[in-house]
Amino acid sequence: MGILKRITALAIGAAIMCTAVNTVFAENNNRGDTVNIKIDGSKANTSENLLYRGQGMISCNGSSRLLLDYKEKNPESYSKILEHLYGKNGLKFTHFKVEMGADVNTSSGTEPATMRYEDEKADVTRGAGFQLAADIKKINPDVTLDMLWWSEPKWVSDSSDVYAARYKWYKQTLDAAYETYGLVFDYVSANQNERAVDTDWIIYLSKALKSEKDCPYDYSEIKIVAADECGTWGISRLMMKNKELCDAVDVIGSHYTSFADDTTKKLAEEYGKELWFSEGSSPMTYAQSAYRFDEGNSGLTGLNGVLDIANRMITMVSGGYMTLYEYQPAVAGYYDGVTYCHKQLINACTPWNGYYTLDSGYYMNLHFSQFMDKGWSFIFDACYGDAKVGGDGHALVDAKYSYITACSAEGDYSTIITNTTSEPITYNFEVSNLAKAGNEVYVWETRGPDSNQKYDANYFKKIATVTPENNKYSVTIKPYSMITVSTLNISEPEFDVPQESDNKLLSLPYTDDFGYSDEFLASRGNAPLYTTDEGGAFEVAEKNGEKVLMQKITKDIKANEWGGTPDPTTNFGDDRWYNYSVSADILTDGKDSYAGVGLRYILADSGRSGYSVTLYENGNWIFFGGKKKILDGNIADFDSSKWHNVKISALNNDITVSVDGEKIIDYKAEEGGYSAGRAALYSSYNNCCFDNIKVEATDSVQPYVNKFDNFDNIFTYSENGWEHSTMDSFKNYKRTISHGAEGGYLTVDFEGTGIILTGAQKGDTVVSIELDGKTVNKEYAVSKISNRQSFLLINGLEQGSHTLKLTVVSGSCSVDAAQVLYDYEAVNKAVTNETSSVVESTDSSDSVSEDNDKSAKSNGGKGSFPFVPVAVGAAAVAAAIGAGVAIAKMKKKKD
Structure with missing residues (x-):
């Protein structure tokens, strides 16, 4: 491979500066509330392997499964979702990686194997990944493709020659992807995902692809990515000791770290290796309501929050020389409650109605994607991040100054900045040696809501146009926010997204x-x-x-x-x-x-x-x-x-x-x-x-409920007695939880006929319960239960507005969510008369005839629920069901 070729004499100087980044950054940062950034275009690093590669997504762990159903039932929504990710007016993703499945759960679900048996023809129609790749290519033919394995078919693992069998699996999958969808893969990831580095296999795969003759396109052009370790760069040390391995690997990728070690940086600077953040998180916070309780009331802060993820994408440049960030997942095309759920830029889990949401992370990403194109050069002197690794080991904490700058060959430039502190910070810019150094710059901002605003009222808004004087200007960034300063003058994107009423x-x-x-x-x-x-x-x-x-x-x-x-x-x-x-x-x-x-x-x-x-x-x-x-x-x-x-x-x-x-x-x-x-x-x-x-x-x-998170506005908490976690386990709904101590109380204002409260309990809690101002139970003992189980059910009320008050008498009560029961027939009829049905339905002659006439007893005490009697008869059941979704006519029961 040799020493990488520098494109210009100025780039050689930039490479030297990269080796002394700490000194350079100190010159740019006065460690006060004002930061000086010198953007010198002559120091743009134009080394090909250090050019910005953009962003991508990984389809794995069943995370895209429901997108196939969107494509079938609501193709317009499906197309829009892919446009949001890969379209020029969206995130402009440049890369896509698919899991080579093995029918085992690899975190959030399974990915089916393309070859379950050695003599089986590879079938890439299984799962969503390869089909997604084909549809993404229709949006942007220049998207690069990669594939990676978590586990492999048993016939491979059990083979007397595992490498030969594994290569057969790789090769026939590549063949089938081309034969079925016309897909040409630019990369293959060699090593098993987040497992020990297998140097011999990486070399074997590289040699086999380079010598392959029986292939639909030139497999020797496929580049090797390794080693997809989690938080480490062991592959780099092995490459330095093994020239054959070093020659085999084109791209070094690591997961969940924004920092590369010196050996890895040397491989980038002296050997021309690309470095990728080859699996990174999407934001996990529930910004829609977390702003009520997080730092700065922004909905953007905390571990794995929007600003944390933005800082990882910033720090990966200065701290790791990484040029590509791959989201896992970018779009959550799986149901709620899977392992690591509530982690996405787009949530898409109701394919029957086509509903989806662009979450807070999506707008965060626009600050990068709309102002930095693939191929732009980083100006490392104007890139900096002082965050530290903390929290869950992936997160970045204690960031005060965090920014990156990149420029185009035409002289445009953009700087992306975050502020995770409680005070505003002013950035003084001095720009030189760029064709547009004196041009106006446009400032785009994302921050939390002001009083009485919607949570997303200030997402990705152009807030200022600044005219430099002698190529100098200043911009102030508000607390708990991020901005992009750029010479690119883009129009504010308009996204035709579903409304909440579409979530039928x-x-x-x-x-x-x-x-x-x-x-x-x-x-x-x-x-x-x-x-x-x-x-x-x-x-x-x-x-x-x-x-x-x-x-x-x-x-x-x-x-x-x-x-x-x-x-x-x-x-x-x-x-x-x-x-x-x-x-x-x-x-x-x-x-x-x-x-x-x-x-x-x-x-x-x-x-x-x-x-x-x-x-x-x-x-x-x-x-x-x-x-x-x-x-x-x-x-x-x-x-x-x-x-x-x-x-x-x-x-x-x-x-x-x-x-x-x-x-x-x-x-x-x-x-x-x-x-x-x-x-x-x-x-x-x-x-x-x-x-x-x-x-x-x-x-x-x-028959149905409406679901609410414990942070949603139907909940009101006493000022004292409660602790609120905006980033907790995926086992909690939306990853949020509120813990009430003795004396703390909450109220829930709901519209319906009953309410269920959920949340894991230790079993040492006693609460008092009031409903609409009347005491239901003064000392209700809450049983020990697990996540998402219900600890309180009140039912049988008249359809209408009600208020539940819960006070912690002793112990600690954890509240995760509320599920509100309602009179479906009455509500659906009212909505139908006003606008349209709240239910996605088609004509059906099916009805329910089973008699469910039951009467529940009202009781209390440990291991029971305050429960108001309700009776439901067969006639009411049959009358209310009406239309329903039927995929196909029912067959006669088999004997």
């Missing part, structure tokens, strides 16, 4: 008999609508001449774990489903196999969630709450060779299960119940089958 329910009843067209299935690797797999692979297949849903991963082909995979589990539907049932025809597959159904699926990290029942081939059954076994039993004379219908139903805290119409379980949750959530299917690692899925309301008045 997936209505009940909902059915699927998997009778999809062959063309539809071929376009998406046989995946049905709306399912997301946490373990295994649930695909439509033929069984005795009929299309059914089959779990495809068996123990003999299950890949080695990357992290940890639950037994096969898939979930689907609307998070707002509450009082409903799930039924399915199931067929087990051999000794010790099982299949089952579940509902109120809310947290995917352990596979099982909500309530579920699994039925074994020998007639044994197990009933679960979360992953905890609650009840078990046996069905006598069970014939596993036949299909059986299993149904689980929930009405508030009453759960029933029936098999072939015979009730086997009648359970009442007397401690923490599970509230609204999706439907789920469960299987052992066998080819178990499912058919005739039907999800129905069990209560015509209250």
Whole structure:
């Protein structure tokens, strides 16, 4: 490889300056409330490997799965989402990386393998990644492509020659990507994601690609990225000791660190290696309401907040010479509650209605993407970051001065600055040796809301036009904000995004008999609508001449774990489903196999969630709450060779299960119940089958809930007695939680017929409860429960405005979210009369006939819920359901 070639004599000087960055930065920074930045175009580093490469996204861990459903059901929204990311008026992403899946959970879900068997033709229609790459290429043909493996098919790992088998997998996947979608890959990542560096394999892959003759395009041009370590640069030290390895690696990538060590920097400066931030986080904070409680009331601060991520992208330049930042994920195309969820620039998890949101991080990113194009040169003298690594080990903390500057060959320049302090900071600019040094500059700002403003009122706004005097000017940045100062005069982007009213329910009843067209299935690797797999692979297949849903991963082909995979589990539907049932025809597959159904699926990290029942081939059954076994039993004379219908139903805290119409379980949750959530299917690692899925309301008045975070404005907290965490575990809704101590109180103002409060509890808490000014229970003992479980349910109220007051009498009470029940029929009718239905629905003759006439007892005390009686009859159920979504006509039940 040799010493990298410098393009100009001035660039040689810039390279020398890079080796003394600390001295240079000290000259630019007076360590006060005023900072002097000298932007000298003659010091722009034009070395090719140090030019700005832009930003990209990674499609992995099932994070893009639901985008396929957007494409099918709402193609306009799908196209807009990709335009937001890769279009010239959006984030202008330049890079896309896809996970080479292995059907194991690699954090937030599974990615299907392109080759489950050695003799199988590679199928890149499985999963969303390769199809996304093809559609992104239509938006910007210059986007570069990469692929990386977390785990590999078992036939590869078990091979007597693993490298040859692994190369076969790589090569045939590349072949299939070209054959199916015309994709030409620019890069392949060699090493296993975030695992020990395999130098011999990296060299093997490089040599094999460079000598490949049997290929649809020149594979020798594909560059090697290594080693995708997490927070370290061990590959660099190995490259310095091994010339063959050094020659094999074109790009050094590392995850979740903005700083490179001296050895890695030397490889960039002297050997021409590109350095990438090859996996980085998106913001995790719930800015929509976090501004009520975070530092500066901005919604942008804290660990993994918007300004933290912006600082990582700034610091990666001065601290690491990195030129590309890859988001994981950029768009969250998976359901809420998966591991590491609430981490995105765009949230897209309701494909049936086409709704999506551009989150705060999206607008943060515009400060980079709209003012720095791929190929711009960094002026390292005008780049600086004093943040330190802290918090979770990925975050940057204690940043005071943080900025980067880049310029174009035409003489434009941009400086991006953050301020994470409580005081304004003034930046004095002096510009020289650029064609546009004396031009007007435009100042764009993102900050939190002023009093009585919406949370995003000040996102990405042009706030000033500044005319330099003798190429000098000053700009002041407000506390807890970021700005871009640029000679580029862009128009304020206008985004045609869905409105909150577009977030329509997936209505009940909902059915699927998997009778999809062959063309539809071929376009998406046989995946049905709306399912997301946490373990295994649930695909439509033929069984005795009929299309059914089959779990495809068996123990003999299950890949080695990357992290940890639950037994096969898939979930689907609307998070707002509450009082409903799930039924399915199931067929087990051999000794010790099982299949089952579940509902109120809310947290995917352990596979099982909500309530579920699994039925074994020998007639044994197990009933679960979360992953905890609650009840078990046996069905006598069970014939596993036949299909059986299993149904689980929930009405508030009453759960029933029936098999072939015979009730086997009648359970009442007397401690923490599970509230609204999706439907789920469960299987052992066998080819178990499912058919005739039907999800129905069990209560015509209250089948659904509206969800609210504990930071939303329906919550009001006493000034004392509460601590609010704006960045907590993904196991909490929106990653937020509020902890109330003795004497602290809160009120919740809601519109509906009932309310559920959720949050993990230690079991040492007593609270008093008032409703609409009247005491319901003076000493309600809160049971010990886990994340997202309900600790309080009040129901049976008249539809209308209500106020709940909760006071902590003793112990500590944690509040995560509220779910508000409402009279669906009345509300939907009112909205329909005014505008349009709140429910996404199509004509259907299906109706619910099961009699759910029940009366709940009002009681209190430990392990019970204050509960107002409510009665629901069969006539009301049948009248209220009306239309629903039906994918295909139901088949007759099998015998």
